[in-house]
Amino acid sequence: MYPFRFGLLCAAVAGSLVLGACGGSDSSRSASLPSQCALPLKHADGFNGGYRIDAVAQATSRQFSACAMEQPLAASVSLCIDHRQISELTAQLILPNQSTLDMDLLTAAQGGTCLISGRLYTASLPANRLQGFSGLRGDWTVRxxxxxxxxxxxxxxxxxxxxxxxGLQ
Structure with a gap:
């Protein structure tokens, strides 16, 4: 009985040493966890309507505030647009650091349900533009x-x- 307990103790100590050597015992380093964040589809004016699209660029901002994501890996933006000639429009996403991403509405995926009218266009954001971006907090603006x-x-x-x-939390 004693040799079995001694063997079990030796195995536990050896396992602890192996884990300690490879970083497994450092509780201050936590593994990155998969995370998802979303701003749900919402009226552009924040209430129950949208903004007229004309030659003056219309912009509407929203904020990610409760998102704990630290390393975004993929993102997409969906625009609910009611317009006869989508080819006449240009759309941009302004990131919290004030850089802009052009969204090509002609190649965006179409479908899904809009709020009151229009068609839903979903554009994926380039992964290379998300690299080095620390979190999602701040104002995101669609123009x-x-x-x-x-x-x-x-x-x-x-x-x-x-x-x-x-992304990763």
Missing amino acids: VRDNNLVSSTPMGFLVGWSMQAE
């Missing part, structure tokens, strides 16, 4: 502009937008 300078009649609306991100 949409109609480039048709011939007609001054507004032809559409930015109804709302959402954002989804996946």
